Amino acid sequence: MKEELRMPAHSTLSQPVKAGYLLLACLSLLIGVVGIVTPLLPTTPFLLLSAWSAAKGSPRLHQWLTTHPKLSKPLRAWQQDRAIPSPAKWLAILMLASSWLLLILLGFQWATLSVAFCLFAMIGAFIFTRPSPQDEDCITPDNIIMYKGCK
Numbered sequence: 001m002k003e004e005l006r007m008p009a010h011s012t013l014s015q016p017v018k019a020g021y022l023l024l025a026c027l028s029l030l031i032g033v034v035g036i037v038t039p040l041l042p043t044t045p046f047l048l049l050s051a052w053s054a055a056k057g058s059p060r061l062h063q064w065l066t067t068h069p070k071l072s073k074p075l076r077a078w079q080q081d082r083a084i085p086s087p088a089k090w091l092a093i094l095m096l097a098s099s100w101l102l103l104i105l106l107g108f109q110w111a112t113l114s115v116a117f118c119l120f121a122m123i124g125a126f127i128f129t130r131p132s133p134q135d136e137d138c139i140t141p142d143n144i145i146m147y148k149g150c151k
Helices: 015-037 044-057 059-067 072-081 086-105 110-128
Strands: none
Touching: 015 044, 015 059, 044 059, 044 072, 059 072, 086 110
C-alpha cells in the first residue's frame, strides 16, 4: 500500500505571502519539468523546492505534486529516506566542480574562488553523504531522471 506524503497543517500566512510561495512553486515546477527533457538541468531539486513552497502557498498544488504518478517519486524518496540516487549524486558533484572551474576560467578573484570552493564543498559533502534509495540496484540511467524505481 502506498504511503501518502504528509500534508502540512494549513498555514496562517497572509494572502500576498501565500501568493509569493505559489509563484515560487509554479516557477520551480516549470524549471523542474523542463529539466526532465534538458540535459544537465536537474529535476529533483526544483521539484523539492516546488513541493516545499507549494506546502506553504497552495495545499492543492502540494497535494497534486505529492500524489502525481511520476513527479512524486523523487519527492517520496527524499521525504521518506532523505535519499538521493547515486547517479544524481555524481551528476551534482560534477556540476559543482564544473561551476567552480568555470569561475576560475572567467577570472574571478581568489577570495571569490575560496568562498565558492568552501560553499561547493559543503554542498557536495551534504549531497554525497545522503543515502541512496533502497531499490537503487534496479535503477538504470534511462529512468534516473524520473526516478521510476523498480517494478
